[in-house]
Amino acid sequence: MKFDNSLYLKMFRPFIPAVIDLARLRKKKLTDEEGTQCFDVHQNRYEAFVVKRVKDWAEDDRFVLRHIHAMNEDPDSFLYRRIDFTNGTGITGHSYGGALAYYHCMYDEEISCGVNIDGGLFGSYGEDINPRPFMQVVHPGNENVVSRSRIFHEGPVHYMVFTDTEHNGFTDKKLVSKQVSEVGRSDPELTLDTLNEAHAAFFDRYLKQADTENRLPLPVDLKLLERYDVL
Numbered sequence: 719m720k721f722d723n724s725l726y727l728k729m730f731r732p733f734i735p736a737v738i739d740l741a742r743l744r745k746k747k748l749t750d751e752e753g754t755q756c757f758d759v760h761q762n763r764y765e766a767f768v769v770k771r772v773k774d775w776a777e778d779d780r781f782v783l784r785h786i787h788a789m790n791e792d793p794d795s796f797l798y799r800r801i802d803f804t805n806g807t808g809i810t811g812h813s814y815g816g817a818l819a820y821y822h823c824m825y826d827e828e829i830s831c832g833v834n835i836d837g838g839l840f841g842s843y844g845e846d847i848n849p850r851p852f853m854q855v856v857h858p859g860n861e862n863v864v865s866r867s868r869i870f871h872e873g874p875v876h877y878m879v880f881t882d883t884e885h886n887g888f889t890d891k892k893l894v895s896k897q898v899s900e901v902g903r904s905d906p907e908l909t910l911d912t913l914n915e916a917h918a919a920f921f922d923r924y925l926k927q928a929d930t931e932n933r934l935p936l937p938v939d940l941k942l943l944e945r946y947d948v949l
Contacts, residue, residue: 728767736764744859753865761840768814772841775818776826783807783828806830808925810917812888813837816855820867823850831873831924833917835888838863847872851924853916857883857902858944868949874924874933878916881944883909904942912942 730736743756761769787803789795809832811819816837823832824846831851843866853876854867861879868877883902886892892906902909919936923929933948940946 730764731767732764736760739764740863743862746862748862748865750865750868753862754869757838757863757865761838765840768840769842772817772821775814776821779809779818779822780826805925805928808832808921811835811837813885814840817841820848820852823852824848830928830930831921833920834864834867835913836860836864836885839866843870845870848875849873851920851930852876853878853920855880855888855913855916857885857887860885868947871949873930875947875949876916876920876936877945877947877949878943879945880904880909880912880942883942888913908939909942912939915939 727733739760743760746753746756748756786797786801789797790799790801790803792798807828807830809819809822809829810816811833812835814837816834817840818837819832820834820837820839821841822829824843829850831853833853833855835855836857838860848867848871851873852867852871854864855878856864857880867875880887882904884898884900886895887901887904887909890910892901892909895901916936916938919938923932923936935946935948938946
């Protein structure tokens with residue numbers, strides 16, 4: 719079996735300059751405004767394919783959600799009346815999935831709150847405002863690609879930077895891989911436990927309780943958080 723990398727190559731075009739530019743962007747010390755501007759320049763210059771695909775991916779999510787609603791109302795479905803949509807729907811995702819969580823929070827009224835786990839905020843947003851509670855999880859090398867989440871918002875934003883963690887350190891790969899460049903040096907179980915704890919506290923407050931104006935810090939273990947701001 720041969721890995722088909724054609725789609726991956728479309729995402730970064732031209733490939734080598736795109737990778738180099740992104741690596742430089744991640745290393746820069748920038749303000750939130752500078753980071754947002756520089757990432758927009760990068761994605762529009764090198765990752766236009768991904769920018770265009772965000773809306774298509776969002777439609778895939780909406781398709782699935784429509785079917786979940788239908789199953790929830792179907793007496794013959796195993797999901798019949800098992801899901802409470804009273805306060806809307808919460809959404810979370812990692813990487814591109816996290817970028818989509820942000821997009822849905824921006825534009826889908828049914829989505830009441832969302833979490834982005836280390837995903838660059840791809841998409842054409844201009845100065846549109848995120849009106850919903852949001853949690854931005856990020857590792858230190860990715861802060862410039864998520865700066866937008868700190869600026870253009872009305873709802874509370876919980877911004878968490880995990881220390882000694884890399885992009886795939888927020889996934890199950892953290893439990894099995896020793897590749898530091900992929901998962902970081904932080905304790906695997908403590909990292910994932912803290913991430914799960916933050917999710918549970920976030921959705922309990924903003925989805926279950928619908929306490930959408932609450933800007934108090936979440937009750938999470940701070941040992942692995944290099945930075946935690948509530949905006």
